[in-house]
Amino acid sequence: xxxxxxxxxxxxxxxxxxxxxxxxxxxxxxxxxxxxxxxxxxxxxxxxxxxxxxxxxxxxxxxxxxxxxxxxxxxxxxxxxxxxxxxxxxxxxxxxxxxxxxxxxxxxxxxxx
Numbered sequence: 001x002x003x004x005x006x007x008x009x010x011x012x013x014x015x016x017x018x019x020x021x022x023x024x025x026x027x028x029x030x031x032x033x034x035x036x037x038x039x040x041x042x043x044x045x046x047x048x049x050x051x052x053x054x055x056x057x058x059x060x061x062x063x064x065x066x067x068x069x070x071x072x073x074x075x076x077x078x079x080x081x082x083x084x085x086x087x088x089x090x091x092x093x094x095x096x097x098x099x100x101x102x103x104x105x106x107x108x109x110x111x112x113x
Contacts, residue, residue, distance in 0.1 A: 005075065049094065
């Protein structure tokens with residue numbers, strides 16, 4: 001006889017899905033606004049864009065996993081949570097690099113000159 005998998009409360013999982021969905025939406029909004037910016041991109045912007053896009057991909061993957069009914073199993077939930085946190089770290093790293101590029105004026109040329 002096999003032991004049934006350990007599970008989390010569905011209400012807790014639903015709250016996690018809400019948080020992941022909202023943060024993923026903010027991440028997608030950020031990259032969309034940046035992509036629509038009329039300032040021309042330069043190759044150095046890839047240092048910020050790549051971690052952002054990889055982070056967003058991890059966030060979307062974790063959201064997709066949390067939408068499945070079997071995500072109440074602790075192992076599946078924990079894996080999705082860890083991928084989300086990895087994605088969040090990627091978005092944070094990409095945002096930090098973008099800010100540093102702006103601070104050191106390594107990104108787009110100054111539009112005010």
